[in-house]
Amino acid sequence: MRVHLNTAGAAIPAPGVHRAMAGYLAAEVELGPYEAEAAHAADLERRVYERLGRVIGARAEDIALFGSATDAWCRIVCHLRVPAGSRFWLTPYEYAGNLIALQRLAQRCGGRLEVVPTRPGGDLDLDWMRSRLDERVALVSVVHMPSGLGVVQPVEEVGALLAGSEAVYVVDACQTVGQLPVDVTAIGCHALTAAGRKFLRGPRGSGFAYVRPHLWDRIEVPFHDLHVARADSLHSHRLTTETAARFETAERNNAVVLGLLAAAEHALARPDGAPAEVFGALLETVCQQPGARLLAPGARRAGIVAFTHRDASPELIRDGLAECGVTGWVGLGAHTPLSLAGVDRFVRTSVHHYNTLADIETFGRALRWTTR
Known part of the structure; x- marks a missing residue:
């Protein structure tokens, strides 16, 4: 082996992931895709959000599903409403895909990217952050663990430092959910994103985000899909959901979602x-x-x-x-x-x-x- x-x-996918995905595809063949979806409605519409929420200490209503961690991160950060001339903090461990998105956000609002320095050993300089934090810092992005290095960032300490400030605090937990204890309340972040395919042991093509409710109206989503909104007339529409699912699109791979659910349940059974x-x-x-x-x-x-x-x-x-x-x-x-x-x-x-x-x-x- x-x-x-x-x-x-x-x-390597967790036990139950392949079985859940294969079983759903078999149901689509036997019953029809819409009919299979209806038969698994409880898992697809409720249970997967509950289980993922439990993995990171969040409410089910604050979880949104995406096709990848990068999609989740960009769907939130790229559409944030921020004041012109804002300062954006990131660390030297920022993922390049996030960095590109931050560059575009800064260009759009005339903002400035600032890299939080590290101490000689490579740890973040929290004193630097504390002494320079002001109302112009609109966004702080911290990668819990970078994709190529095993350094663990002090996300809880950063959250405590930012508490009460105007900054939106976003944590990329792509490499830590399923590997280390992750609790969004302890971290104090406004949003957190993660992948299904890494330490959570879910399928490829899966990711999710935690988005704190008070942040929802500060994200200018390009559109609302019909599973979360209704067009009432030529000139008006309204949201029909009170959850973070407002950031999703309706069409998704349900077999992958059920595989992600199986991975979340496995992670809850052995969270180490x-x-x-x-x-x-x-x-x-x-x-x-x-x-x-x-x-x-x-x-x-x-x-x-x-x-x-x-x-x-x-x-x-x-x-x-x-x-x-x-x-x-x-x-x-x-x-x-x-x-x-x-x-x-x-x-x-x-x-x-x-x-x-x-x-x-x-x-x-x-x-x-x-x-x-």
Whole structure:
């Protein structure tokens, strides 16, 4: 059996995900697509929102479903109403897709992007934030864990710092939901986005967002789909929902939604990521490899171990690992351009609760053989 060390890309689906998706597709064949949807209405219209809400400590009414975490993030941030000349804070660990969206938002309102500096070890400088926070800071974007590095950002401390300010606080939890405890109340964020396919162990093509109700009217959505709005006349329409589903579109892949529900239920049953000893063993294995250079800023780390090698390209290492039955991945510095400037490509490995110490031993032997 292969050793899967690429959960940060896409995890092995949780038990029940394939069964839920295949069963729904079979129902579409047997009953018809509309009829299958009606038969699963409770799961599709209520239970999936409840379960995802429980995963992150939110109400079901504050959850919206999307086709990806990026879609969820952009559907919120790209359409925020912000004053002209606003300041937008982001961290050096910002995902490039988010960064592009922030650039466009700043251009649209004549705003300014500002990067929160880090201390020498790579942790955010919270004192800098505290001393410079004023009414002009309209948005603060923090990636809980970047896609290529295992550094965990202090999202709760940032939330406490921003409490009572005018800033909208958005957390990208793409790599942490399903891996680390995530509680939107403890974080104090106004919005949080996550992917289904990573540590939550759901299907690809799934993502969701938590959006605090007081933020709903500050998001200028391009349109409301007919499952959440009604056109009353030539010149007027009205919303027919009092939930965050107002940000969704009606047409979606119901099999994927049921797979996401199965993943959420599995996460609630076992909400832990990789055991500390497994992550520690992965980190130590890379550190002990001659020629390896660890990419590991920050004091708190989890889940992801990234590195380069003096004598072997990331592609050579990935392919060599694959020959030995180990799945790793080649990360791109361009996906986290502010913190990985000068790093073109690197090896990314990541562990979850299905990985064992024996897996790490297999990885270590494969890495030594590949870079011999």
